[in-house]
Amino acid sequence: MKVVIMGCGRTGAALATEFDSAGNDVLVLDADSTAFRFLPEDFRGKTHVGNGMDIDVLERIKLREADAFVSTTRGDNRNVMAAQMAKHVFGVPVVASRVFDPLREEMYRNMGLRTINPTRVQAKRLKKIIEAPSDEAASEVVAAFLRQEDE
Amino acid sequence: MTSSARMYIIIVGGGKVGFHLAKELVEANYEVLVIEQDPEQARAIADDLGDIVLEGDGCEASVHEKAGTRRANMLLAVTGDDEDNMVACQVAKQLFNVERTVARINNPKNEAFFRMLDEVDTTVSATSAIMAHIEQGLPTTHHLIQLLELKGSGLELVEVRIPEDSRVVGAPIKSILLPYQSMICLVVGNDGQPKVPSPDTIIHADDEVIAVTLHESEEQLREALMSPPPVRSF
Helix, strand or coil: CEEEEECCCHHHHHHHHHHHHCCCEEEEEECCHHHHHHCCCCCCCEEEECCCCCHHHHHHCCHHHCCEEEECCCCHHHHHHHHHHHHHCCCCCEEEEECCCHHHHHHHHHCCCEEECHHHHHHHHHHHHHHCCCHHHHHHHHHHHHHHHHC | CCHHHCCEEEEECCCHHHHHHHHHHHHCCCEEEEEECCHHHHHHHHHHHCCCEEECCCCCHHHHHHHCHHHCCEEEECCCCHHHHHHHHHHHHHHHCCCEEEEECCCHHHHHHHHHCCCCCEEECHHHHHHHHHHHHCCCCCCEEEEEEECCCCEEEEEEECCCCCCCCCCEHHHCCCCCCCEEEEEECCCCCEECCCCCCECCCCCEEEEEEEHHHHHHHHHHHHCCCCCCCC
């Protein structure tokens, strides 16, 4: 699968690493070339310095050929704009975005984008960790979260 | 317009464009609210135009609750960032059912994309407008210039200057084969006099023709009005 990831922060880099290890063709896009430091040394995918909302940049990386586009920058608006461009202009079959504002996240989900609101998910998980009876139990809760995601 | 039927217009972004728009609209007696994120900028507008500013993020639903966006007739998103203008229009339409949205386009390459969005009714790009002027000023323009988009119908208003070697020079309008849903609305002769054309109006070289057409028929319309007569072989 060809996956384009916009935004090489911690989340973007972790996601790129996951897809890369699973044997996918990954391209990570970030406007800041120093952001790629988050990628592991054995990362086999491509990196590209550029703005993911710039149609010329998206043209250059041949976004049309991608199977999935994910936007994980810090800006909600940037994420949903790039995702809609990927969907409407470049016809990418799967687009996903991280959206921090819960109301905007819900709105875009209703409009047919695949969105996730990390704030809500994190708050729920943090609550579970705080409520764990001991530190050991709390780490077990975290490990369980990760196992659950791998299934 | 009576005061009860006054149009309520929300402007997102109180920069230079937003400020001058607000000023014009207030002078024209519209009910106006400017949503501006920067406290200093918000205060500066309030000092000048009075209590018509709401400090906040025009992309946030909670700010639009306060702004009373639900009863707004129009939302103009005119910040310097296209993504913010896009989201402001989408929030206004999707969550608050605003009748009409206008988005300022900073990067002219975003225009086609914005037109694909249901939540943006009209796009305005200063760069494209200036480009059109430059192209208009060139003696050998073979362009059709888009003036206004009539969204919903998919129609647009375009301008064409008739070249000297066009096949329609000297021909009456009724003889011109126009593409589907296209219509010539106005002809401005080189004397500068606009006239509403009749089927018998003769087209002259250098006439400015204002026409309505479908976006996808632009190229056919350009062909019909600007290309030279077909070469006949005997």
